[in-house]
Amino acid sequence: MRIAVLIRSLSGLLLLQAAQFVFAQTETPNPSQAPSQAQSLQALFAKMSRVSHNLNYQGSFTYEHQNTSTLQGFRVSHWVDEGVEHERLLYLNGPEREIVRHGQALDCFSPGDQLLQGRLSSIGSRLIGLDELYQFQIRYTERVAGRMATVLQVVPRDEFRYGYVLSVDQETGLVLKSLMIDGTGRILERYQFLELDLNPDIKQLQQAPAAKLHRVANAELGGCNKTQGGEPEGWGLKWIPTGFAFVGQHRVRESTDMLMFTDGLSTFSVFIEPASQQPPEGIGQRGATVAFMSKVMRNDQIHRLTVVGEIPAVAAEQVAAGVEAK
CATH class of the missing domain: 2.50.20.10 (Lipoprotein localisation LolA/LolB/LppX)
Structure with a gap:
């Protein structure tokens, strides 16, 4: 929501x-x-x-x-x-x-x-x-x-x-x-x-x-989640749309990395988690929210990759294509 x-x-x-x-x-x-x-x-x-x-x-x-x-x-x-x-x-x-x-x-x-x-x-x-x-x-x-x-x-x-x-x-x-x-x-x-x-x-x-x-x-009353800036840990992105900036990385559940990006108006996130089998690939859209599903390898381990956000499908697909392990 x-x-x-x-x-x-x-x-x-x-x-x-x-x-x-x-x-x-x-x-x-x-x-x-x-x-x-x-x-x-x-x-x-x-x-x-x-x-x-x-x-x-x-x-x-x-x-x-x-x-x-x-x-x-x-x-x-x-x-x-x-x-x-x-x-x-x-x-x-x-x-x-x-x-x-x-x-x-x-x-x-x-x-x-x-x-x-x-x-x-x-x-x-x-x-x-x-x-x-x-x-x-x-x-x-x-x-x-x-x-x-x-x-x-x-x-x-x-x-x-x-x-x-x-x-x-x-x-x-x-x-x-x-x-x-x-x-x-x-x-x-x-x-x-x-x-x-x-x-x-x-x-x-x-x-x-x-x-x-x-x-x-x-929300935690002790302070805000500070915007990190810099670069994601463990993962690299060869391409993001011009003007978008990396603003934070969180561990969702026990093994899912969430990388967050925004240009000040629009946002998207990249979710990466280990998979035990070939993950589904493709694209879905609900209103303005797109979800592009793909995969990425790290240390011979296949990972499920999902780009979710208020960006066109062409942008989500290019983002996903450029995700790589560091």
Whole structure:
């Protein structure tokens, strides 16, 4: 799930995504207007990336992706108590189920947040500016969930990432509507708030019983998972899309390595685990999330390799082809 990630910030528990829309070519800005446009974009990104972490809010939104005709409904509750974020995401369709998240300190930044704000000094010159990867254009204003929003168009400059159309609440910076779009103009995912309450009863949110089926995702209060930078341990990648940076490596379960990469807007992970037999190979896609399965050898041991993320299939396949043991 990556819903809460995009709701809290720009970086993709779901990155969700309206209507028929095809990107128009971004006009060449008048040089005399460029500074004000850049300043407006910078202010908008800062608000999107950080302000929503501090908000207390509750709202309902819809979500759908291209692989299904089902429109799903969710209720999200977000509040801050003594400098720590808390969040609940309740499914409104199907079996009653919920994701509960507690314990993220407000001074924690996700890798996407840090890249957007230029905070990953360890990556240094390896990080290409986002304006070299995407074209950004503030288009117009519209009304979403009864609130005025600024519409931001994000057009990728290559075939290795997706585009977005984001309707950003002018008061808070919260993304009220989002479309994720591929290179043909096809909408892969979309979500849209239907209603939003910025003054919820915090005690009521805290005391509300969890759904019968729920999963708790607790963060460590002792600090953030520091972004590592540098290079993965034990594995090398001959190719990743331009502008993506390695931001961490974790051991999942006992024997699975997870390598994480982001360009500040999109993310993907590489999972590598020993296999006792030939692993399946191929590709699958759900909405904007692709999973490319392959294999890699290390010390005569075959390993299952899976690239998962919000990147086009062509990018996932090239990433997988370049993974090697070190």
